[in-house]
Amino acid sequence: MSELLLGNYELLSELGRGGMGVVYLAQDQRLNRRVAIKELAMSGLVHPEERENVIARFKREAQAASKLQHPNIVSVYEFLQEGERYFMVMELLEGHSIQHAIDERRAFSPEQTVEIGTQICQALDYAHTHQIVHRDIKPDNVILLADGRIKLMDFGVARHTGEVSKLTQTGTTLGTIAYISPEQLCDSRLVDGRSDLFSLGAMLYEMLTLRTPFDGGNVGATIMKIMAEDPMPPRQMNPAIPARLEAVIMKALKKAPDERFMRAAEMAQALQSVMAEPVRSPARSGPLPAVARCRSCGTGIPAGRGPCPNCGRLQAPTSQPTAPGVGRLATGPLAERVGAPSGPLRPGFGAPRGAGTAPLKLVRPVTGARFLYSFGRPGSGPGELQAPRGLAVDANRQLYVADTENGRIQIFDAQGHVQREIRPTQGRDSFRFPRSVAISPATGRLYVLDEMDYRIFLFDPDGRPMQSWDRRRSQSEAAAVPGRLAISSNGTIYVSEPNNRRVMAYAPTHGFVTALGAGGELQSPYGVAVGPKGILAVLDYGLCRVQIFDNKGKGSLAFGRRGAQEGEFSVPRDLAVDRTGTIFVADTLNHRVQVFGPQGEYWLAFGQKGKQDGEFSGPEGIACGPDDLLYVSDRGNARVNVYQIERA
Numbered sequence: 001m002s003e004l005l006l007g008n009y010e011l012l013s014e015l016g017r018g019g020m021g022v023v024y025l026a027q028d029q030r031l032n033r034r035v036a037i038k039e040l041a042m043s044g045l046v047h048p049e050e051r052e053n054v055i056a057r058f059k060r061e062a063q064a065a066s067k068l069q070h071p072n073i074v075s076v077y078e079f080l081q082e083g084e085r086y087f088m089v090m091e092l093l094e095g096h097s098i099q100h101a102i103d104e105r106r107a108f109s110p111e112q113t114v115e116i117g118t119q120i121c122q123a124l125d126y127a128h129t130h131q132i133v134h135r136d137i138k139p140d141n142v143i144l145l146a147d148g149r150i151k152l153m154d155f156g157v158a159r160h161t162g163e164v165s166k167l168t169q170t171g172t173t174l175g176t177i178a179y180i181s182p183e184q185l186c187d188s189r190l191v192d193g194r195s196d197l198f199s200l201g202a203m204l205y206e207m208l209t210l211r212t213p214f215d216g217g218n219v220g221a222t223i224m225k226i227m228a229e230d231p232m233p234p235r236q237m238n239p240a241i242p243a244r245l246e247a248v249i250m251k252a253l254k255k256a257p258d259e260r261f262m263r264a265a266e267m268a269q270a271l272q273s274v275m276a277e278p279v280r281s282p283a284r285s286g287p288l289p290a291v292a293r294c295r296s297c298g299t300g301i302p303a304g305r306g307p308c309p310n311c312g313r314l315q316a317p318t319s320q321p322t323a324p325g326v327g328r329l330a331t332g333p334l335a336e337r338v339g340a341p342s343g344p345l346r347p348g349f350g351a352p353r354g355a356g357t358a359p360l361k362l363v364r365p366v367t368g369a370r371f372l373y374s375f376g377r378p379g380s381g382p383g384e385l386q387a388p389r390g391l392a393v394d395a396n397r398q399l400y401v402a403d404t405e406n407g408r409i410q411i412f413d414a415q416g417h418v419q420r421e422i423r424p425t426q427g428r429d430s431f432r433f434p435r436s437v438a439i440s441p442a443t444g445r446l447y448v449l450d451e452m453d454y455r456i457f458l459f460d461p462d463g464r465p466m467q468s469w470d471r472r473r474s475q476s477e478a479a480a481v482p483g484r485l486a487i488s489s490n491g492t493i494y495v496s497e498p499n500n501r502r503v504m505a506y507a508p509t510h511g512f513v514t515a516l517g518a519g520g521e522l523q524s525p526y527g528v529a530v531g532p533k534g535i536l537a538v539l540d541y542g543l544c545r546v547q548i549f550d551n552k553g554k555g556s557l558a559f560g561r562r563g564a565q566e567g568e569f570s571v572p573r574d575l576a577v578d579r580t581g582t583i584f585v586a587d588t589l590n591h592r593v594q595v596f597g598p599q600g601e602y603w604l605a606f607g608q609k610g611k612q613d614g615e616f617s618g619p620e621g622i623a624c625g626p627d628d629l630l631y632v633s634d635r636g637n638a639r640v641n642v643y644q645i646e647r648a
Contacts (some may be wrong), residue, residue: 074152197264202253383410525547546596
């Protein structure tokens with residue numbers, strides 16, 4: 001087919017059709033790009049009021065989605081009308097819906113469910129922050145792209161919080177019955193973002209079990225189950241589901257909104273915490289495959305396996321496996337320059353006053369990571385760990401471990417022997433589930449960031465509690481979900497806020513300095529680390545990349561993307577930068593650590609999923625010690641792995 005629409009879009013072919021319309025592949029003649037165009041179907045609508053309501057819903061979808069610019073929300077470019085025909089121009093997505101996989105009876109693994117659910121929560125939290133409730137979360141409206149990202153679409157039922165339109169004045173029930181919340185069944189005017197979380201819980205339930213949680217066999221019976229019955233726990237149908245993942249889903253499916261998660265960011269955090277226990281799933285096991293880059297086009301290809309699948313060029317078999325302790329230099333443009341550091345440092349930010357921005361000296365590339373030993377085991381006794389997360393090394397070469405679920409900080413010597421622990425003092429307000437720890441290079445004070453608290457708790461070098469302090473925020477600002485913290489040599493404190501898409505910088509006196517990421521560079525910043533010359537490295541698990549900010553707080557370098565090949569990440573959680581500027585990334589769901597040079601050049605990866613020496617089950621914390629020692633908290637195996645970094 002070939003049809004010119006409003007002189008700007010050439011309709012090329014039909015991509016699909018459903019009850020509400022037809023989707024076409026089209027060419028945007030102005031911008032020379034391929035787009036998808038959805039045409040509203042109204043052939044079966046006879047009553048004028050019914051037609052008016054359907055057109056209004058279609059316009060609402062375009063208006064709601066066009067206001068939301070998020071990596072996990074489909075982009076809507078414009079709404080068009082040509083006579084009695086109505087069109088919506090959207091970005092072209094190459095992938096398939098979650099419903100497609102369910103229809104083929106392919107259940108998702110717990111790891112896949114956590115990853116997809118987290119991305120949906122990030123999209124929903126962004127929409128809810130902009131006062132837009134989706135109200136039709138279901139597998140049909142989530143597109144899974146080839147690179148593992150998801151796109152949330154179809155905001156046709158969405159509305160602004162507090163808005164009452166013709167579509168809702170009568171309490172009309174909208175959305176799909178199998179996933180709809182009890183309050184939306186009663187009166188769709190009553191819903192808020194917690195209704196979307198109920199629908200998401202129902203969808204995650206189905207992804208794991210291939211059954212909807214309230215299936216009554218017909219519409220009436222399904223409604224009765226939603227209103228009055230608790231669903232069967234999904235582990236009864238699929239024992240491989242982790243208990244903590246089941247708990248997250250069952251909480252999202254609570255009848256009363258007040259008993260669910262209060263916001264999508266909170267649910268995202270709960271989903272991510274599922275990785276604290278080993279996930280039994282058919283995930284990749286064994287050594288990472290040897291991967292090279294095509295010397296012609298840069299496409300990632302298995303080493304020594306014939307021509308490039310992209311350009312067809314034959315490859316020389318020069319690559320080596322990226323098994324533990326083995327590394328090689330990679331070729332290809334993995335890093336993207338987005339600016340250049342320049343100018344002096346502002347007082348109170350980044351590095352000591354007067355520090356320049358001269359280029360880093362050429363460093364010796366990392367060629368291997370030799371496993372030395374591990375310490376810790378599951379338990380709550382001395383030296384035992386439960387879900388260890390953040391790590392920090394002090395001037396005396398002692399390692400501080402955030403023993404999160406035991407509610408304490410444990411301190412180990414260089415040989416992995418426990419020395420002492422820091423617990424909350426009885427009767428004193430303190431941390432409960434420590435997530436991140438950092439030590440001030442200037443004072444030796446310990447800073448502890450709690451799992452759910454907006455405060456930071458301070459301890460002197462002997463472990464005695466000092467004052468805690470609240471991070472300042474405005475009255476209208478949502479409370480931050482805490483991420484990680486880092487401290488520069490001049491005492492500047494950096495705290496990542498994943499749900500607010502920024503990293504906050506505070507002076508040593510706890511006064512606000514600036515917010516990094518205000519230019520849109522960040523989506524879900526988590527790990528933070530201070531490097532040489534006052535640079536700040538931020539690990540963004542939402543975008544699956546590392547963002548480098550120069551000593552003026554300007555983004556100067558970005559590298560990484562979602563995937564399992566070299567230089568790619570899957571829900572990365574922490575990073576560390578050593579004295580040479582070498583960057584180490586805990587690539588959590590790929591169960592490995594990746595190493596990059598100061599300019600983002602890929603050097604090597606080590607580790608694989610497992611319980612043996614040098615293997616991981618969800619590496620999450622990472623810290624650089626003296627003499628090229630690297631410490632990695634292996635959360636699923638409840639231990640810390642220690643490596644000797646080897647250089648050329």
